[in-house]
Amino acid sequence: MNKCMSCVDLHVHTTASDGAMSPSEMVRYARAKGLQAIAITDHDTIGGLDEAVSEGERIGIEVIPGIEISAEHSPGSMHLLGYFFDRHHPMLNERLSYLQKARAERNPKIAQKLSDLGIRVTYDEVVRASGGGQVGRPHFAQVLLEKGYVKSFQEAFDRFLKKGAQAYVDKVRFSPKEAMRFIGEAKGVVVLAHPNTLGMKGYAELERLIFELVELGLKGVEVHYPEHSALETAQYKALAERLGLVITGGTDYHGLEENKLDIGVGRGEMKLPYSMVESLKAALPRS
Numbered sequence: 642m643n644k645c646m647s648c649v650d651l652h653v654h655t656t657a658s659d660g661a662m663s664p665s666e667m668v669r670y671a672r673a674k675g676l677q678a679i680a681i682t683d684h685d686t687i688g689g690l691d692e693a694v695s696e697g698e699r700i701g702i703e704v705i706p707g708i709e710i711s712a713e714h715s716p717g718s719m720h721l722l723g724y725f726f727d728r729h730h731p732m733l734n735e736r737l738s739y740l741q742k743a744r745a746e747r748n749p750k751i752a753q754k755l756s757d758l759g760i761r762v763t764y765d766e767v768v769r770a771s772g773g774g775q776v777g778r779p780h781f782a783q784v785l786l787e788k789g790y791v792k793s794f795q796e797a798f799d800r801f802l803k804k805g806a807q808a809y810v811d812k813v814r815f816s817p818k819e820a821m822r823f824i825g826e827a828k829g830v831v832v833l834a835h836p837n838t839l840g841m842k843g844y845a846e847l848e849r850l851i852f853e854l855v856e857l858g859l860k861g862v863e864v865h866y867p868e869h870s871a872l873e874t875a876q877y878k879a880l881a882e883r884l885g886l887v888i889t890g891g892t893d894y895h896g897l898e899e900n901k902l903d904i905g906v907g908r909g910e911m912k913l914p915y916s917m918v919e920s921l922k923a924a925l926p927r928s
C-alpha cells in the first residue's frame with residue numbers, strides 16, 4: 642500500500658456527492674493510508690460533513706470541513722473550494738438549500754421540454770433509470786436510448802441534452818462573488834480548484850482572472866492536482882506566490898478511480914505537507 646505518513650489531502654469526494662465511499666468509510670480509508678488530515682469537499686453540499694467529522698474525532702484523524710462549489714464561468718469551468726467554515730451557519734445553509742431546490746427543479750424541466758418536442762419520456766421513467774441515486778442527464782440519455790429515440794448516448798446528448806441542444810436546461814450556479822460571500826460570512830476560506838479547467842488562454846489571462854478573484858476574497862490556489870502538468874504546476878505556484886496566496890493541493894479522489902490514482906498520493910507524485918493546513922488556517926478571517 643502506497644502510504645504517505647503525515648501528508649494531507651485537501652480535495653476528496655464521498656457519497657454525499659459523486660464519490661463511492663460514505664463519509665465515514667472515506668475517513669477510515671484516509672486514516673489507514675497514514676494521512677494526518679483530509680478535507681471532505683463534496684460538490685455543492687455539506688451533507689457528509691457531520692458524519693465525517695465525528696468519525697475523524699473517533700479514530701483520530703483531522704477532518705477539515707469543506708465544499709466544492711461550481712461557479713458561473715466561461716469558457717471552461719470554475720470550481721471553488723471552501724474550507725473551515727462554520728457548517729451550521731444560517732446563510733451558508735440557506736444558500737445551499739436554495740441551490741439544491743433549483744437543481745431538483747431542473748430534471749422535471751428537461752422532461753417537460755422533451756414532452757414539448759413530442760417525445761414520450763416521463764420523469765418517473767428517468768428516476769427509475771437512476772436506480773434511486775441522484776438523477777442526471779445520463780439517465781435521460783438512457784431512457785431515450787431504451788425507447789429508441791436515439792441510437793447512442795452521444796446522440797442523446799448531441800440532439801437533446803448538451804448545452805444549447807433542444808431540451809437543455811441551464812444549471813443554476815452561483816457567481817464567484819456570491820460563493821465567496823457566503824463562505825466568508827460563515828468564516829471560511831476560499832481556494833480556486835484545479836485552474837487548468839478554467840479554459841484560460843495563456844498565463845496573462847489566467848493571472849487577470851485570479852487577480853479579480855483575489856479582489857473578491859480568494860485566499861488560495863490548488864496548485865498540486867493530479868491533472869496538472871509539471872509546467873502548469875510551476876506556473877500556478879509562481880502565480881500564487883506572486884499574489885501572496887496559499888498554495889494547496891488535493892487528489893480529487895472519488896473512491897472509484899481506475900487509473901491508479903489514490904488519496905493523499907495521487908499517482909505517486911504527491912506529498913502534501915501539513916503546513917498547507919496551517920497556512921489555510923492563518924488565512925481565515927478573524928472575528
Ligand SMILES: [Zn+2]
Nearest residue numbers: 709720834835
Ligand atoms: Zn472540481
Ligand SMILES: [Zn+2]
Nearest residue numbers: 652654709893
Ligand atoms: Zn472535486
